[in-house]
Amino acid sequence: MRSHLCGEVNEALDGQTVTVCGWVNRARDLGGLIFIGLRDHAGVLQVVVEPDNEPAFAEAEKLRNEFCVRLSGKVRMRPESQWNADMPTGKVEVVADSVEIINAAAPLPLLMNDEDGEEVRLKYRFLDLRRPRLQRNLRLRSKLTRAIRNFLDDRDFVDAETPILTRATPEGARDYLVPSRVHPGSFFALPQSPQLFKQILMMAGLDRYYQIARCFRDEDLRADRQPEFTQLDMEMAFVEEADVQGVAENLIRKVFSEVLDVELPDPFPRMTYAEAMRRYGSDKPDLRIDLELVTICEHVRHVEFKVFSGPANDPASRVAALRVPGGAELTRKQIDGYADFVGRYGAKGLAWMKVNDAAAGLEGVQSPVAKFLDEQAVTGILNDTGAQNGDILFFGAGEKVTVSTFLGALRLQVARDLDLVGEGWKPLWVVDFPMFEYDTEDERYYALHHPFTAPAVHDGDALKADPVNALSRAYDMVLNGSEIGGGSIRIHDPKLQQAAFDVLGIDETEAKERFGFLLEALKYGCPPHGGIAFGIDRIAALMAGEDSIREVIAFPKTANASCLMTGAPAAVEAEQLQELQLKLGSSE
Structure with missing residues (x-):
């Protein structure tokens, strides 16, 4: 035509x-x-x-x-x-x-530009997708997946599909369940990831596997989450961390070179989880932002201000400062706004200090807490933070994780508000994650990644003896403050796997019920193996310069997991429910 x-x-x-x-x-x-x-x-x-x-x-x-x-x-x-x-x-x-x-076209129900609200855009997605911005995004995504396939195919990775209808296994979020007509009262689950199947493929001798896989999680949504999403899944046999990281790093470098004509550094820098939390308050730090958290415990241990001195003398707590260059220009209203902001992350307040004359020490600062501090404390704080005239310091005091988390969130927000985010691409490997995290309410341990992640120790008794300090063989790839990939070396020893289950409170009977097919496969000469999964939606959004992954997905769901264009989810006919032997509960 x-x-x-x-x-x-x-x-x-x-x-x-x-x-x-x-x-x-x-x-x-x-x-x-x-x-x-x-x-x-x-x-x-x-x-x-x-x-x-x-x-x-x-x-x-x-x-x-x-x-x-x-x-x-x-x-x-x-x-x-x-x-x-x-x-x-x-x-x-x-x-x-x-x-x-x-x-001909009927009168348009939307403006076909960025002024359209999300609801009308998603309802009339067939029109919204005609816009040059969305066309560019989807074609960029196609180029991304093509470059990924070419790279892996050239290196003898086998593209293998894993089941969509599978068994429910706990992986951190609720499963989407599918009732079975031929097995009344039984349900399939949609996979949250191909994790168990890719490990079994290594046990089956496939050696190098990949899949651009659809995954499903029934969880509350936000800009970077969807109930169905796409990930690049990779697994390799007879490898250690450096082998997986080397392939993954070369893949991302190659993809960015082909798709964006961007050359990423070689090698990517590495940082431990502990250092990332201490310096940036996040396990996915955005290194384009030249702001860091500084621990100031030694300068405030002696002060009478218990809000600072209490945590400073508690090994499980922390007092930290965030220096914001030029931040002394912030108004009290803006500062109060930041106090409300960090409250969402568990902060009980936000102390601050404006630096008018750094050389004058205590006399040169303006702060509601200055009257509780002495010359020694203020001078030490100013020196350690490198504070200059015209800066502002924000303080956090309390339990380590809480302080790091809310100051880390504040670091990002202030940088965006004051245009302190640098240009370019800043990749990073974050390594040496904790193996477990302890929930004080449930009084039990949970796997920080998943229960098949190998610990740094090879002895199950040693793992069970000190789970709070156990490190894992997990690694995350971070780019510009977003985790784009995460993986680990897996447990290949049945005894070590059961030791990990023991720490998690999963006994042998429960383990067999939930993961029996994997545990059975572990008995028959399982090779050492490891892998990584990359979020295709997130990588595409970063490449396209979009804040939300919805802008690189052809037909995304809304924040309440519905499709406005098709009307899904929707009620079904009573006959279908009868075939499945299902009955809807009362709405009362």
């Missing part, structure tokens, strides 16, 4: 006749000449319809935005004064010989 794409028509075609198809981006009648901006996925082309071509002009007068049309005509150069340098087609226009309306 067409000889060229709209975005391909340029000055090299001057004088030639072309046929193009697409949607009316804009139609204008300017004193007898009708100008049409015709759009397809390749770009926008200006078409001119002249009044002496009566049939074409009559059709062009009917055009409105988003009419689907076919146009033929001769390419000619625009006057140089009318060139549009922002468009590849900006030096030419097509003088229409014929205008064919393929399909």
Whole structure:
């Protein structure tokens, strides 16, 4: 139906006749000449319809935005004064010989721009996806997955599919359940990840596996989460951490080079979990932000201000400061806003100190807590934080994890508000994660990653003897403050696996009930193995410069896990429920 794409028509075609198809981006009648901006996925082309071509002009007068049309005509150069340098087609226009309306469009229910609200965009996603921004994002995503496949195929990875209908296994979030008609009262679960299957593929001798897999989690959503998402799943046999990290790092470098023409550093820097939490208050630090948390316990242990001295003298607690360059200009209203912000992360308050004259020590600062501090404390704090005139210091005091978490969140928010986020790409490996985390309410341990992650120790008794200090062989890849991939070396010894279960409070009977098929496979010569999974949605969003992964997913769900376009989820016929031997509970 067409000889060229709209975005391909340029000055090299001057004088030639072309046929193009697409949607009316804009139609204008300017004193007898009708100008049409015709759009397809390749770009926008200006078409001119002249009044002496009566049939074409009559059709062009009917055009409105988003009419689907076919146009033929001769390419000619625009006057140089009318060139549009922002468009590849900006030096030419097509003088229409014929205008064919393929399909008219009803009045549009949205503006087709960024002013449209999310609800109307998702309800009319078939229109929203026509926008150049969304077209670019989806094509970038396609290029990303193609580059991934090419890299892994060239290195003898086998693309193997794993089941979508599987057994429910606890992996940190609720499963989506699917009732079975042929097994009444029994349910399949949609996979939260292919974790157990990829480990079994290593036990089966596949050696190198990958899959661009669909995963499902029934959890509360936010901008970077969806109930169904896509991950690159990888697993390798007879490897240690450096082997998996080396392949993964080379993959990401290659992908960024091919898709964005960006060269990432070689090698990526590494940082322990403990250092990341101490310096940045996050296990996925954004290294584009040149702000760090500084522990100041030694300077406030002696002060009478118990809010500081109490935690400073408690090994399980911390007093830390965050220096914000130029932050002394913040108003009290803005500071109070930050206090409310950190309250969401468990902070009971937010102490602060403006630095007017660093050389003057206590006399040179302005702070509600200054009267509780002495010269020694203030001088030590200013020196350790490197505070300069015009800066502000924010303080956190309390339990270590809480202080690190809320100051880490404040670090990100202040950097965004004050334009302190640098340019470029900052990748990082975070390693040496804790094996377990202890829940004081439940009075039990949980796996920080998943229960099949190998501990740094190889002795099950040693693991059980000191679980609170146990480190795992897990690793995360972080990019610009987002965790884009996470993995680990897996447990391949049945005895060590049971020791991990023991710490988690899973006895042999429960372990067999929940993970029996994996534990059975471990008995038969399981090789050492490890892997990593990358979030395709998150990587695509970062590449596209989008804050939300919804902007790189063709048909995303809303924050309450519904599809406004199709109306899913929806009620089903009573006959279907009867076939499945299901009965809906009372709404009362």
